[in-house]
Amino acid sequence: xxxxxxxxxxxxxxxxxxxxxxxxxxxxxxxxxxxxxxxxxxxxxxxxxxxxxxxxxxxxxxxxxxxxxxxxxxxxxxxxxxxxxxxxxxxxxxxxxxxxxxxxxxxxxxxxxxxxxxxxxxxxxxxxxxxxxxxxxxxxxxxxxxxxxxxxxxxxxxxxxxxxxxxxxxxxxxxxxxxxxxxxxxxxxxxxxxxxxxxxxxxxxxxxxxxxxxxxxxxxxxxxxxxxxxxxxxxxxxxxxxxxxxxxxxxxxxxxxxxxxxxxxxxxxxxxxxxxxxxxxxxxxxxxxxxxxxxxxxxxxxxxxxxxxxxxxxxxxxxxxxxxxxxxxxxxxxxxxxxxxxxxxxxxxxxxxxxxxxxxxxxxxxxxxxxxxxxxxxxxxxxxxxxxxxxxxxxxxxxxxxxxxxxxxxxxxxxxxxxxxxxxxxxxxxxxxxxxxxxxxxxxxxxxxxxxxxxxxxxxxxxxxxxxx
Amino acid sequence: xxxxxxxxxxxxxxxxxxxxxxxxxxxxxxxxxxxxxxxxxxxxxxxxxxxxxxxxxxxxxxxxxxxxxxxxxxxxxxxxxxxxxxxxxxxxxxxxxxxxxxx
Numbered sequence: 001x002x003x004x005x006x007x008x009x010x011x012x013x014x015x016x017x018x019x020x021x022x023x024x025x026x027x028x029x030x031x032x033x034x035x036x037x038x039x040x041x042x043x044x045x046x047x048x049x050x051x052x053x054x055x056x057x058x059x060x061x062x063x064x065x066x067x068x069x070x071x072x073x074x075x076x077x078x079x080x081x082x083x084x085x086x087x088x089x090x091x092x093x094x095x096x097x098x099x100x101x102x103x104x105x106x107x108x109x110x111x112x113x114x115x116x117x118x119x120x121x122x123x124x125x126x127x128x129x130x131x132x133x134x135x136x137x138x139x140x141x142x143x144x145x146x147x148x149x150x151x152x153x154x155x156x157x158x159x160x161x162x163x164x165x166x167x168x169x170x171x172x173x174x175x176x177x178x179x180x181x182x183x184x185x186x187x188x189x190x191x192x193x194x195x196x197x198x199x200x201x202x203x204x205x206x207x208x209x210x211x212x213x214x215x216x217x218x219x220x221x222x223x224x225x226x227x228x229x230x231x232x233x234x235x236x237x238x239x240x241x242x243x244x245x246x247x248x249x250x251x252x253x254x255x256x257x258x259x260x261x262x263x264x265x266x267x268x269x270x271x272x273x274x275x276x277x278x279x280x281x282x283x284x285x286x287x288x289x290x291x292x293x294x295x296x297x298x299x300x301x302x303x304x305x306x307x308x309x310x311x312x313x314x315x316x317x318x319x320x321x322x323x324x325x326x327x328x329x330x331x332x333x334x335x336x337x338x339x340x341x342x343x344x345x346x347x348x349x350x351x352x353x354x355x356x357x358x359x360x361x362x363x364x365x366x367x368x369x370x371x372x373x374x375x376x377x378x379x380x381x382x383x384x385x386x387x388x389x390x391x392x393x394x395x396x397x398x399x400x401x402x403x404x405x406x407x408x409x410x411x412x413x414x415x416x417x418x419x420x421x422x423x424x425x426x427x428x429x430x431x432x433x434x435x436x437x438x439x440x441x442x443x444x445x446x447x448x449x450x451x452x453x454x455x456x457x458x459x460x461x462x463x464x465x466x467x468x469x
Numbered sequence: 470x471x472x473x474x475x476x477x478x479x480x481x482x483x484x485x486x487x488x489x490x491x492x493x494x495x496x497x498x499x500x501x502x503x504x505x506x507x508x509x510x511x512x513x514x515x516x517x518x519x520x521x522x523x524x525x526x527x528x529x530x531x532x533x534x535x536x537x538x539x540x541x542x543x544x545x546x547x548x549x550x551x552x553x554x555x556x557x558x559x560x561x562x563x564x565x566x567x568x569x570x571x572x
Binding site: 116 | 470471472473474475476479494496497498500501504505509510514515516517519520521522523524525526527528529530531532534540542544546547549
């Protein structure tokens with residue numbers, strides 16, 4: 001089987017931009033993505049929206065359609081509806097497509113797994129009707145499905161964006177319960193002057209908050225002690241705000257307090273990771289070009305550290321330039337020259353990101369479960385008390401705790417509980433997060449049927465390069 | 470209460486969700502079709518048997534696992550509706566016994 005020059009996993013802003021750049025440089029590229037169309041989460045269905053009018057989603061979303069169009073015009077192989085379940089440091093990629101496993105080989109690999117929402121383990125968070133703000137976005141973009149009368153609770157730009165989008169579309173919103181701690185405003189203030197250099201971004205954010213305020217929906221600030229009410233399904237949200245305990249009835253509660261890299265791909269490859277104390281999450285270690293601890297494996301976009309869609313495009317291009325250099329298609333001098341504006345742009349964006357990170361730094365009480373009965377591991381139904389018991393029995397690190405309690409062993413493979421387990425063990429051990437570490441993950445990274453596994457004989461994936469020969 | 474803002478005349482498919490015949494826009498996610506018909510319980514938790522439903526809608530929480538055309542552990546948010554599809558809430562708990570699938 002002929003090896004491709006580069007396989008890109010993920011067709012969001014980073015993956016698409018990198019693919020375009022690599023193709024332009026003459027590399028043979030394949031892009032694997034789970035979606036039926038390219039776009040990732042942020043530009044989901046931007047190329048073919050089921051909504052009558054996408055203007056309510058904002059110009060950033062509409063700009064995504066242009067990138068998707070440019071990507072689809074590019075001469076490359078795009079494996080849509082394809083779920084990579086094994087990535088080897090030998091360049092072997094196994095992916096599932098319509099129930100069959102296919103295989104390809106590549107010289108360079110670029111991982112663009114994107115972001116997922118930071119779990120919010122408040123009491124009742126597993127009840128039907130409790131979803132993430134990102135889920136509201138996905139339903140809106142992909143399926144034009146909205147929840148009427150929902151309560152939105154949490155903190156951060158994505159939460160405010162979806163509330164504004166709902167209001168623009170005339171979807172009734174019951175309340176916005178803002179959990180941004182008072183202290184965060186004070187902590188973030190010193191970073192404001194530097195963030196002002198990106199005045200456009202700041203204005204956009206302020207306009208969004210003003211839009212929500214002028215809509216006149218009930219808003220509660222500095223909310224704490226959140227708890228979802230209900231036995232078999234969500235019936236409402238209880239919280240304290242302004243020194244009062246409040247209860248708001250709602251069938252749907254959308255939670256959000258920031259995003260974190262979708263770790264499983266980079267972790268399963270055993271790449272070096274570091275803890276990001278500003279963003280309170282693990283991220284894969286890379287150099288300025290996205291090159292990881294394994295030279296021929298690069299990572300770009302939010303999956304390599306949260307930088308947002310605009311940052312992801314730049315990071316994708318930088319990774320592509322470096323890969324072209326590694327493939328011998330671009331001299332080091334040319335790589336550096338072409339990379340200079342992008343590196344400068346990323347550096348210019350950093351102060352605003354730092355400001356946002358500090359302003360919307362999630363409260364520990366929402367990031368880590370507080371109630372002994374709250375589930376930490378949703379799949380294997382392990383509560384905070386269960387994990388503490390495991391710790392008391394001697395499970396000091398995430399893998400020991402996993403072996404003892406099955407926490408992190410279910411179908412989500414730690415995607416939800418992983419960061420919480422690291423955080424809890426760090427607290428209990430009174431040691432830094434880096435000392436605690438993370439789950440050791442392995443292939444397969446997706447659920448596979450026994451049928452697919454038993455018939456497992458990898459089918460060589462057809463690439464346009466081979467087809468053309 | 471979930472509602473669709475879809476106004477296009479997208480082609481429709483008919484599927485069955487927990488015995489109820491449902492019409493949905495082609496290309497729609499199974500999860501969204503369930504939500505729009507008010508059948509939002511996707512599975513029962515394997516130990517406690519508690520009701521669960523989609524949490525992330527983007528494939529990372531695995532809460533929306535349903536049985537599609539007899540095949541369990543299918544993420545409703547990642548699957549698209551199809552003509553004649555049968556979807557059922559996944560009621561597989563620790564007390565269930567495996568059925569012999571035959572030779």
